[in-house]
Amino acid sequence: MSQQFFFLASLAWNFGLGMSWLAIPLYAHSQGLSNAEIGALFAAPVFAQVPLNLAGGAYTDRIGGRRIMLGSCWASVAAGGCFMVAEGFWMLMLGQVVLVVSRAAFWPATWAMATELPGARSVQLGKLNAVTNLGQIAGTGFCGFLLAAAGFQATFGVLALAGMVAFAAGLVTEGRAARAGPVRTNLLGAYLPLLKDRIIGYAVLCAYLSALPFSLSISFYPLLLAQYGYGEESSGILVALRAVGSIAASLLAARFVRSGPQTAWPVYCGVAVAIAVAFVPSVNHAVPIGFWMFVVGAGSAAMTLYFQITISEASRVEQRGSALALGGMGWAVSHFTTPLIMGFLADRYGLVTGFYVIGGLALACALAIARMRHWAFGSRSGAKQGV
Numbered sequence: 001m002s003q004q005f006f007f008l009a010s011l012a013w014n015f016g017l018g019m020s021w022l023a024i025p026l027y028a029h030s031q032g033l034s035n036a037e038i039g040a041l042f043a044a045p046v047f048a049q050v051p052l053n054l055a056g057g058a059y060t061d062r063i064g065g066r067r068i069m070l071g072s073c074w075a076s077v078a079a080g081g082c083f084m085v086a087e088g089f090w091m092l093m094l095g096q097v098v099l100v101v102s103r104a105a106f107w108p109a110t111w112a113m114a115t116e117l118p119g120a121r122s123v124q125l126g127k128l129n130a131v132t133n134l135g136q137i138a139g140t141g142f143c144g145f146l147l148a149a150a151g152f153q154a155t156f157g158v159l160a161l162a163g164m165v166a167f168a169a170g171l172v173t174e175g176r177a178a179r180a181g182p183v184r185t186n187l188l189g190a191y192l193p194l195l196k197d198r199i200i201g202y203a204v205l206c207a208y209l210s211a212l213p214f215s216l217s218i219s220f221y222p223l224l225l226a227q228y229g230y231g232e233e234s235s236g237i238l239v240a241l242r243a244v245g246s247i248a249a250s251l252l253a254a255r256f257v258r259s260g261p262q263t264a265w266p267v268y269c270g271v272a273v274a275i276a277v278a279f280v281p282s283v284n285h286a287v288p289i290g291f292w293m294f295v296v297g298a299g300s301a302a303m304t305l306y307f308q309i310t311i312s313e314a315s316r317v318e319q320r321g322s323a324l325a326l327g328g329m330g331w332a333v334s335h336f337t338t339p340l341i342m343g344f345l346a347d348r349y350g351l352v353t354g355f356y357v358i359g360g361l362a363l364a365c366a367l368a369i370a371r372m373r374h375w376a377f378g379s380r381s382g383a384k385q386g387v
Contacts, residue, residue: 002174003117009069009169010110010128011135013102016076016162018139018243020099022236023147023155024083025222028092030152035223035351039343041092042219045100046336052104053332054191057325060109061318066173068109073167075102080160084153102163104332108325113173115312115320125308129250129301133243140243144236194323199314202369202376203307207330209270209365210303212358213277213296214331215338217242221280221293224351228284241290245297250305265306266373270366272299278359281352 028038060068075098082095114128115121139162146155194200217239225235276296280289307327315323338358345354 002172005169005172006110006113006117007127007131009073009166009173010131011138012162012166012169013073013076013106014132014135015139015142016080016159016166017103018136018141018240019143019146019155019159019162020079020139021136021217022140022143022222022232022239023152023159024092024096025219026147026226026232026235027083027086027152029223029226031088031092033089033092035346036343037089038219038223039339039341039346041089041096042215042339043336043343044093045096046332048097049100049104049332049335050329052101053108053325053328054322057108057112057322057328058191060112060321060325065109065113065321066170068105069113069173070167070170072102072105072109073163073170075099075105076163076166077160080156080158080163083156083159104328107328107331108321111308111324111327112321115324116317121312122305122309125312126250126305129305129308130247133246133250133297133301137240137243137247140240141236144232144234147232147236191322191326194315194319194326197314198376198378199310200323200326202372203310203314203327204330205365205369205372206266206270206303206307206310207327208334209266209273209330209362209369210300210307211331211334212338212362212365213242213273213300215334216277216342216355216358219339220342220346220351220354223346224281224355225289227351228289230286234286238286238290238293241293242297242300245294245299246301246304249298249301264370266303267366267370269299269303269306270362270369272296273303274359274362274366276359277362278356281355 025038025042028041033041079095079099079102082091082098086092086095110128111125114124117124142158143155146158221239221242222235225238230238273296276292276299280292280296283289307330308324311323311327312320341361342351342354342358345357
C-alpha cells in the first residue's frame with residue numbers, strides 16, 4: 001500500500017508542476033514581459049537550484065528521501081501562493097525561486113526512493129517516470145481549461161492545493177531509515193569521489209539532454225503556440241502531448257533500457273530529441289506539432305530512464321541520493337541555459353529560429369554522448385555491458 005501512496009504523491013506534485021508550465025509563461029507574457037525577461041525568469045532561479053539540488057541529494061542520504069519529499073510539497077504550496085499575488089518581474093521571480101526549491105528537493109528524493117522499492121530497479125523507475133508524466137499531462141491539460149474559465153489566480157490556487165494533496169499522500173508513504181555508513185562532518189563531502197567518476201560525468205551530460213524538452217515546456221513552448229494563434233485549451237493539450245510520449249516511453253522502455261558502453265540507447269534518443277525540437281515549429285498545424293511533441297517526450301523519457309539507471313548502477317546505496325542529485329545538475333544546467341538562449345534568440349531572430357538553434361545544440365550533445373560512451377565506461381574494469 002505504501003508504494004501506491006508514493007506514486008500518488010508524485011502524481012499530485014507533478015499535477016501542480018504541469019499546471020505551472022502553461023500558467024507561468026502566459027502570466028508573465030500577459031504582464032508585458034519581453035522574451036528575454038521571460039527567459040531570465042526561468043533561468044535565473046537555477047542559481048539557487050544548483051546548491052539546493054546538491055544539498056537535497058546529500059540530505060536524502062543522511063535523513064531519508066521521504067522527509068525531503070514532504071518538504072518539497074510544502075514549497076510547492078508556497079509557490080502557488082506567491083504566484084496568486086505576484087505582480088511584475090520581481091514578484092514573479094520570487095515565485096519561481098520557491099518553485100525551484102521544490103523541484104531541487106523533490107527529484108533526488110523521489111528518484112532515490114524509487115531505487116529502493118521492491119522489484120527490478122528499471123521497472124520501478126519506469127513506473128515513477130510514467131506517473132510523473134501522467135501528472136504533468138493532467139496538470140497541463142486541466143490548466144488550459146481552468147485558465148480560460150477562471151483566470152490566473154484560481155489556477156495558481158489549484159497549484160497550491162495539488163502540493164497539499166501530495167503532502168498528505170507522502171505522509172502515508174513509508175520511508176527508509178537513514179542509511180548506515182560513515183558520518184561526514186561536511187554534508188557535501190560525498191560529491192568529491194563521485195565527481196572523479198567518469199560515468200557520473202557522462203550521465204550528467206545525458207541528463208542535460210533529457211531535460212532540454214522539459215526546459216522548453218516550462219518556458220517557450222507555450223509562447224510558440226500562443227504566437228501561432230492557439231488558445232489556452234489547445235496549448236494545454238499540445239504541450240501535454242510531450243508528457244504522453246514520455247509515459248509511453250517510460251513504460252515500454254523500462255524493460256529494455258540497459259546501461260554500459262555497448263548500448264546505443266542514449267544516442268538514438270538524443271538524435272530523436274534533436275530532430276523533434278527543431279521540427280516542432282516547422283509547420284503551424286496541430287497534427288505535426290502534436291506528433292513532434294509526442295516524439296520529443298518519448299525520446300527525453302527514454303534518455304531520462306537511461307541516465308537514472310546508469311547512475312544507480314554506478315553508485316553505492318549509501319551515496320545514491322547524492323549521485324542522483326548530480327544527475328539533477330544536468331537538469332539544472334538545462335533549465336539555466338535553454339531559456340536564456342531561447343530568450344536572446346527569440347528577441348533577436350524570432351522564436352522559430354531559436355527552436356532550430358536549440359535543436360542543433362541537442363544534436364551536438366547526442367554526438368558528444370556517442371563519442372563519450374566507451375571513454376566513460378572504460379574507467380571501470382569489468383563494467384556491465386549493455387545490449
